[in-house]
Amino acid sequence: MKHLIKNPRDFWAGVMFFTLGALFAGVGFTYKIGTAARMGPGYFPLVLGLMLAAFGVAIALLALRDKNAGPGVEKFHWNVTFWVLFPIVLFGVGLKIMGMIFMGLMVVIVSSIASEEFKLRPVILLAIGLVIFCSIIFVGGLKLPIPLCPAFGVFEQLAACRV
Amino acid sequence: MELLSNLQLGFGVALAGTNILYCFIGVLLGTLIGVLPGIGPVATIAMLLPATFVLPPVSALIMLAGIYYGASYGGSTTAILVNLPGEVSSVVTCLDGHQMAKQGHAGKALGVAALASFFAGTVATLLIAAFAPPLAELALKFGPADYFSLMVLGLLAAVVLAHGSLIKAVAMIILGLLVGLIGTDVNSGVARYNFGLPELIDGVGIGPIAMGVFGFGEIIRNLEHGQKREVVASRVTGLWPNWQDIQQSTWPTIRGTILGSFLGILPGGGPVLGSFSAYTLEKKLAKDPSRFGKGAIEGVAAPESANNAGAQTSFIPLLTLGIPPNPVMALMIGAMMIHGIQPGPQIMTAKPDLFWGMIASMWVGNFLLVVLNLPLIGMWVKLLSLEYRFLYPAILLFCCIGVYSINNAWMDVLLAAGFGFIGYLFGKLDCEAAPLLLGFVLGPMMEENLRRALLLSRGDPAVFVTRPISATLLVISVILLVIVLMPAIRQKREEAFVEES
Numbered sequence: 001m002k003h004l005i006k007n008p009r010d011f012w013a014g015v016m017f018f019t020l021g022a023l024f025a026g027v028g029f030t031y032k033i034g035t036a037a038r039m040g041p042g043y044f045p046l047v048l049g050l051m052l053a054a055f056g057v058a059i060a061l062l063a064l065r066d067k068n069a070g071p072g073v074e075k076f077h078w079n080v081t082f083w084v085l086f087p088i089v090l091f092g093v094g095l096k097i098m099g100m101i102f103m104g105l106m107v108v109i110v111s112s113i114a115s116e117e118f119k120l121r122p123v124i125l126l127a128i129g130l131v132i133f134c135s136i137i138f139v140g141g142l143k144l145p146i147p148l149c150p151a152f153g154v155f156e157q158l159a160a161c162r163v
Numbered sequence: 164m165e166l167l168s169n170l171q172l173g174f175g176v177a178l179a180g181t182n183i184l185y186c187f188i189g190v191l192l193g194t195l196i197g198v199l200p201g202i203g204p205v206a207t208i209a210m211l212l213p214a215t216f217v218l219p220p221v222s223a224l225i226m227l228a229g230i231y232y233g234a235s236y237g238g239s240t241t242a243i244l245v246n247l248p249g250e251v252s253s254v255v256t257c258l259d260g261h262q263m264a265k266q267g268h269a270g271k272a273l274g275v276a277a278l279a280s281f282f283a284g285t286v287a288t289l290l291i292a293a294f295a296p297p298l299a300e301l302a303l304k305f306g307p308a309d310y311f312s313l314m315v316l317g318l319l320a321a322v323v324l325a326h327g328s329l330i331k332a333v334a335m336i337i338l339g340l341l342v343g344l345i346g347t348d349v350n351s352g353v354a355r356y357n358f359g360l361p362e363l364i365d366g367v368g369i370g371p372i373a374m375g376v377f378g379f380g381e382i383i384r385n386l387e388h389g390q391k392r393e394v395v396a397s398r399v400t401g402l403w404p405n406w407q408d409i410q411q412s413t414w415p416t417i418r419g420t421i422l423g424s425f426l427g428i429l430p431g432g433g434p435v436l437g438s439f440s441a442y443t444l445e446k447k448l449a450k451d452p453s454r455f456g457k458g459a460i461e462g463v464a465a466p467e468s469a470n471n472a473g474a475q476t477s478f479i480p481l482l483t484l485g486i487p488p489n490p491v492m493a494l495m496i497g498a499m500m501i502h503g504i505q506p507g508p509q510i511m512t513a514k515p516d517l518f519w520g521m522i523a524s525m526w527v528g529n530f531l532l533v534v535l536n537l538p539l540i541g542m543w544v545k546l547l548s549l550e551y552r553f554l555y556p557a558i559l560l561f562c563c564i565g566v567y568s569i570n571n572a573w574m575d576v577l578l579a580a581g582f583g584f585i586g587y588l589f590g591k592l593d594c595e596a597a598p599l600l601l602g603f604v605l606g607p608m609m610e611e612n613l614r615r616a617l618l619l620s621r622g623d624p625a626v627f628v629t630r631p632i633s634a635t636l637l638v639i640s641v642i643l644l645v646i647v648l649m650p651a652i653r654q655k656r657e658e659a660f661v662e663e664s
Contacts, residue, residue: 004506016588017334017338032351034626039614041348041351044344044614052341059330059331060433080386085580091567096573100564114468126556138213
């Protein structure tokens with residue numbers, strides 16, 4: 001398998017395009033297709049999905065040719081990826097319940113773990129500074145409708161939470 | 164004379180008290196974020212988009228345009244001082260600019276970059292003012308079939324001018340078109356590809372995609388490679404170029420401006436292509452080409468002027484046709500729609516204050532850039548010496564707040580995270596992300612026009628070749644495709660891109 005694929009990056013890109021194209025075409029098929037004159041919602045995506053799948057096959061096949069030889073796919077750094085994206089997901093899910101202050105601290109501290117030179121103390125200081133900055137600029141100044149504090153109990157009585 | 168009265172109207176709007184203030188804030192914020200390494204204009208605009216929501220549309224767009232110039236210029240500053248291009252278009256500036264900085268001429272390099280950009284900006288503003296109206300008038304004659312063909316041409320051109328593999332770029336465009344179709348189909352009201360999620364009924368926003376692919380994905384890439392950078396100059400002095408420098412850079416600046424202005428109009432071109440070509444041109448014209456790459460002042464002046472000219476003229480297709488020639492303009496379309504403005508030829512007549520105000524603000528923005536950057540350079544240097552491990556969590560937090568605020572939708576934050584991973588994956592597989600964003604914006608427009616064209620012709624596809632405008636555009640597309648696929652040209656194209664990288 002390995003010596004068959006001359007350009008792994010192209011090959012896997014082709015596989016990706018084929019999969020996505022097939023997916024879009026497959027789902028598109030479940031919508032009303034219609035005719036060229038009266039296209040249903042499924043017509044355009046179906047055509048595009050099939051095109052994408054075809055391109056994917058072509059890209060993957062071309063990657064088997066000697067002439068197109070290229071470097072292998074670089075290693076995935078799952079660790080870094082996780083520590084960057086996980087706090088973002090948490091922020092999205094938790095913002096309305098927990099408020100920006102807690103979620104902001106969380107994003108800065110958790111995402112800092114992705115760095116090789118993680119040190120807790122400076123990171124906590126950075127987090128506090130950034131959260132104060134964001135609260136003043138975005139919520140206080142620009143009046144973006146972002147909840148600052150958790151949406152329960154004692155916090156709602158605090159004056160600082162009512163901006 | 165109409166031009167003069169139009170410009171007068173425009174300057175009246177752009178110089179009105181609050182607007183000039185917003186232009187200033189935009190330029191300042193744009194430079195501030197643009198200076199940060201690894202953050203290009205796309206992510207910067209996406210991040211700062213919510214900051215413009217409270218403003219009236221004209222001020223908001225003026226500010227966004229300011230953010231764009233600021234971000235581009237900030238990118239050049241980073242390129243010169245730390246040899247880290249924030250975006251593709253400042254890659255070339257790195258070559259000679261950073262060498263100049265190493266030899267102790269950082270100030271001069273920055274000064275020339277600012278002045279060359281200002282000159283280019285002035286010329287490009289005049290070009291837009293002169294050529295946008297006739298183009299918009301022509302565009303009013305366009306029917307659905309013509310629009311469809313125009314978009315085909317635009318997307319094809321974007322592919323041809325893009326880096327790397329042609330066929331992958333085409334696939335990325337198609338993928339972008341498909342992602343653009345997610346959400347409710349306007350004709351039938353059917354929700355497509357939302358997988359039962361009510362949050363996806365309105366489709367995927369451009370903010371999450373831009374932020375994910377160009378922001379989060381980029382941050383992961385930077386972190387895995389470990390950021391090694393050194394700021395060359397802790398203190399920058401001698402910003403004003405001397406007489407000899409000015410003489411040396413005058414013609415390169417003029418040539419760069421012309422080249423950049425022209426290439427900026429082309430889809431997919433934008434500032435990137437301009438700066439590369441301008442650099443190559445100067446190297447070819449130079450008496451002693453070996454000076455290039457070792458701190459030649461022309462190697463800064465030419466690409467910087469081309470870069471800025473292209474950044475401006477790429478507004479022409481946006482303002483006249485409503486078609487974005489590059490990802491930044493795609494984002495601008497998104498911003499306009501958020502403010503309830505449908506980009507297209509009708510803007511000029513329906514909202515002359517917005518149209519001319521924006522054009523005039525481009526010149527004002529460029530002027531502010533010079534005024535702002537030369538004295539503030541010390542501050543940017545300080546910002547640059549911040550360690551990346553403290554920078555990226557801050558960027559992430561700003562991005563999270565920014566992407567949430569576009570629609571106050573938590574789903575957008577999750578989508579951005581998802582697209583962050585997809586962007587990272589694209590990077591691993593050598594898939595250029597810019598065509599995806601173009602396709603994404605054009606997807607719904609293309610479908611709409613295709614459907615309308617075929618409805619009007621009762622399903623007869625001949626309508627695309629019988630209408631003169633559409634036929635012309637398609638013929639140009641075919642010629643373009645044939646040219647690119649010809650073996651000789653293909654090899655040249657590959658060579659050209661190898662030289663760049």
